[in-house]
Amino acid sequence: MALLTSSSLPRGLKVLAAFAGALGKFLTLFNIQLCIGYLSIFFPNRFEREWKTVHTPQAAAESQGFTPYHQLPNYGLAPGRRANATFVILARNSDLAGTVQSIRDMEDRFNRHYQYPYVFLNDEPFDDKFKEHISMLTDAKVEFGVIPKEHWQQPDWVDEPTAEAWRDWLVGEESVAYRNMCRFNSGFFFHHPLLQKYRWYWRIEPDVRFHCDLHEDPFVFMEDNNKTYGFTISLIEFPETIRTLWDTVREFTALYPEYVPYDNSLDFVSDDGGETFNMCHFWSNFEIADMDFWRGPAYTAFFQYLEVKGGFYYEHRSGPLLPKDQIHFFDEIGYAHPPFTHCPKSGNNWKKGRCTCDPENNFDFNEGSCLDRWSMFMNGSIYAPPTLEQAPDAEVEAAVVQK
Secondary structure: OOOOOHHHOOHHHHHHHHHHHHHHHHHHHHHHHHHHHHHHHHOHHHHHHHHHHHHOOHHHHHHOOOOOHHHOOOOOOOOOOOOOEEEEEEOOHHHHHHHHHHHHHHHHHOHHHOOOOEEEEEOOOOOHHHHHHHHOOOOOOEEEEEOOHHHHOOOOOOOHHHHHHHHOOOOOOOOHHHHHHHHHHHHOHHHOHHHOOOOEEEEEOOOOEEOOOOOOOHHHHHHHOOOOEEEOOEEEOOHHHHOOHHHHHHHHHHHOHHHOOOOEOHHHHOOOOOOOOOOEEEOOOOEEEEHHHHOOHHHHHHHHHHHHHOHHHHOOOOOOOOEHHHEEEOOOOOEEEOOEEEOOOOOOHHHHOOOOOOOOOOHHHOOOEOHHHHHHHHOOOOOOOOOOOOOOOHHHHHHHHHO
């Protein structure tokens, strides 16, 4: 039997065959769309995330002539107002893979429903590969900025031999670049031109994980509840990295008592009313905070005091300048920054957040964690009257006043 081909068909049958082929393709596509519809009904959250944000991100959609998803109805954007807030990521071009991981988690767990913008900062320009890849991960606004040299480089007045000697004592943090980062994060990032228009920020670092869905906007929560600083992990610092820190804090509080609120967190960081430092601190690689506080007179004076002391290049620095009720522990935010993980364990937070972390593998109540002490401090189980009194260094006082 001769093989029947389209070329051997009469003209009328050729037209009919072409129509049948087109109809078959249409029905195939229609079935795919039906499958997508059924999947989105039965698995709305999971399927929406995998289809919309992975397969057709905004940049790819626009390049193919599609309408960006944030402009489509029923995209799943959370109702209600937004805070004047942004994510802040300090990264380098070499951090691309780890940054992609962090942003992918943040979008899946929270920001695909809220569309808060991202600000990426680097001490050198981001390359096109970094910017293109990051921009494809989100429909939110993304901005890339360069850190001014004077905000990143070690100041000329820092005594390098002394700084190098101190770095020899530190634990895995001996580089000048690390000290530059500490100084920038402590006193300059909130003055960057790209951040001037925002009040709130959420710090994200490369290679971190967000393990739980968030059903409440942390920025709006902070704003509505008069919070200034939010954290997930609190731990004990290595004493070798902060040899003179507490002396500096005591000097500053004696010099500027008007900047120290009576209901501060002193009893959290000191076991004896301020005589000594118990090494508890908040891990700042995760923080949600109010930049207006960092820009205000109390913290500005404190940072300038540390600048004169040169402590960002000699050791770690921090200070308790907030009323305790303005500091908030975000239990519901599952967060991991190797080697430590915070996994929700209170109430229904783990189940409600569909968390992928193990509540039993949780740093919160390990020996090196300060969260148990924070809980006791907040419920009134720890109290010692504040006794921060020490004469300030006259030379440092004069330098701060001159600034």
